[in-house]
Amino acid sequence: MKALEIAFKDTLTRFRDWKALVGMLAAPLMISALIGLAFGNFSSDEAPIENIRMALVNLDDGELGQAYEDVLTSPDLENLIALEISEDAAAAKARIESGELRAVLVIPADFSETVIPDGEGESGTASVELHTDPAASVSPIIVKSIVERISASINTMLLAGSVSGDRIAPYAPLLGAEMATLGEAIGAELQSERFDFQEPTLSLEMIATGEDEEPFDPFAFFIPGMAVFFLMFSMFEGSRSILQEERNWTLQRLMSTPTPTWQIILGKMGGTFLTGLLQFIVLVLSSALLFGVNWGNSILGLLIMVVLTVFAASGLGAMLTAFSRNENHAGVVGSAVSLVFGALGGSFFPTDGLTGIVNLASKLTVNRWAMDGLLALTVERGGLADIQTPALVLAVIGLVTFGLALMAFQKRFVK
């Protein structure tokens, strides 16, 4: 059948062109590698945020300022906080502005003296200042929680002392000379292990669940995303080659042969489909080998998703090309659609959070359905039952767009 011959020839030509291979294979693999490096911390059970660079400016000479330093340098926070001690608040704050530090904690002068009750039980209030980097969004929240926890511990201790004193004061006549030991009694209680900041009364028992699931693998999300994103480009580029051949008169020459026009058009469209299929399969295999991506447990499911994604993408490419005015027009439309579909369809970030009109627009893209199906296999380790809807939608998109493209090309070329 001539259509098949044309399809094979086109596929071979495309795979012999290094520039095409850059777009089809090198670019998605390279960008996925980059994303994998960037989000590598999010995989396994390692803490994604570590070594938050912060400075402590302790202007206090007393024990409470030291308490902040002790906790911030404790083994519990060793990996989370990279603490520097500074004496100059302005210089430390300037280092937030230069992006070197995420936070600076300033303990004011006479801090301990102000808040610890004096001999007459009088005390005041004081504030520690936490300056955070506005360019960061996650690490300041963590640092703030830690500083609040240390402050809450000290507050508890201070209030325990003052409340204990206040509560017993009315019973001074009953206690008589024993009242002289009040300070000693409070001191002894405050030094008990109940006030050990490292051993709070209420603590957390961290339990990681989902051990049976794979840890979040950035590659399992981004490789399918990039594969679909770059597939769209090559499908539009492949379809556009029909118009290139028209411009170079090779299409007209081909049509002057006994081969029926429909076979030629089908062959050209089939060539794009075959190219996409091979591109996707090579990406699946190479990502599994290079990055250890697990494409799921259902080979049949994956095969169905790959075939239908390529079918829908190549159909859409062919349809838009068939309705384009010329090669340049097709190029602009193709690239624009590829980019917009990539952004909307979840090639760059999960679409779970999308709502309203953006979500609706997302569902109008090939990428969204392709990603829904592929992620059901790679991330959720689903099976055939989990890809039914995306597969059906992609099949319908493919059939409709291929059908329309075939009709439009026929009309365009049969004169």
Add this chain to the structure above:
Amino acid sequence: MKQLKNLLNIAWLYLYTTYKDRSTFIWGLALPLIFTTVLGVGMQGFASDDEPPSWNIAVVNQDAGPFGSQLIARLDAHPSLQAETLSQAEADARMEDGESSVLLQIPTEMSRNLEAGQPTRLPLLTRINEPLSAQVVEQAVLAALFDVSASVQIANTSLLVAERMDLFSREGAPSEAEYLQDSLEAAQAAQETQPITVTTRQLTRLDEQTDIPIGFTQASPGNMVIFSMFFIVYGASSILLEREQGTLRRLLTTPASKLAILGGKLLGVFVAGLAQVSLLVVVGQVAFDVPWGQSPVALAAMVLAFAFCITSMGMLLAALVRTYAQIDALSMLLILPLAGLGGAMWPIEIVPDFMQKIALWLPTGWAMRGFQDIIIRGFGLAEVLPSAGMLVLFGLAFLVLGVWRFKYE
């Protein structure tokens, strides 16, 4: 003088042909707008502005005493947490389905243990594949636990001090339970005025907290950098197209010098680049409320330096490859990694240290830094000069190399 006129004519010609083409508006305006909108909404979790991102936490309260609900109220009051009380079965189902990523279980004996001064460990279940949520929520819950246990701890201390002073064996003394209850009330009243408070301030010079929609402080400059790079690099390297189509050779036969031809072309690309960057800045300010206009002088310095740097990069690329088709293939391979590594695709804060350092070796890293310094930190000219200066240095290096290596025929 005549060469200058030639140069200006060639620049004008470039601008005329560029803006006559309708696709310029698709690439230069429509696509960046769509990307900024979608990615701005999509990046809500990484937002950096006055509305911090928040995390959902499912809570199962089995505690019969008062402290379980106090803890839930504390969690709910935390600006970064949204606590939802569920039954054990509901919470398990949520965790199973992946709808919740963190589950806190308040055990039955928490209040009783707390009153008795006995330690209690509360199970906090996290999902292994959502470690960021686990990390943030853990610290926030620990802070809430301290708050809740404080009043009991204070009251217990008061009781133990009284015991230590042998109060309860004396005639006329209250019972221990009565004393504890009174101490608890006194502790709660005393906690109204905390001796130590934490004042948190974002270190920004912006005059006022601007109401920036979540995520756009990243998406607006990020997409501006990415799309401007595509726009300018393609523009600069279009000189290859002229070489392939023979129009460059024709130009060389005119009295215009090589320098005027190349300079005119680059000037046109630079001006178009400036227009492109400025347009996206204005759109960011008007459509997404990103405070681009805090320091117009600083912004002008950054925009000029960035447009110059990328124009020169396009020139260098045009000098290093042979055909326009090669540019077409390589630009994606060059621009997208540059954008990712420089922090234009995602916040640089969330990538590992070594990648944050790589950004300092790239023009995109300095561009993002300078632009974000203006919109987030509220910097002025003096503070963004290092970033603008680095872009100019990169630009000069690219330009010298590009002009030196470019082959006119």
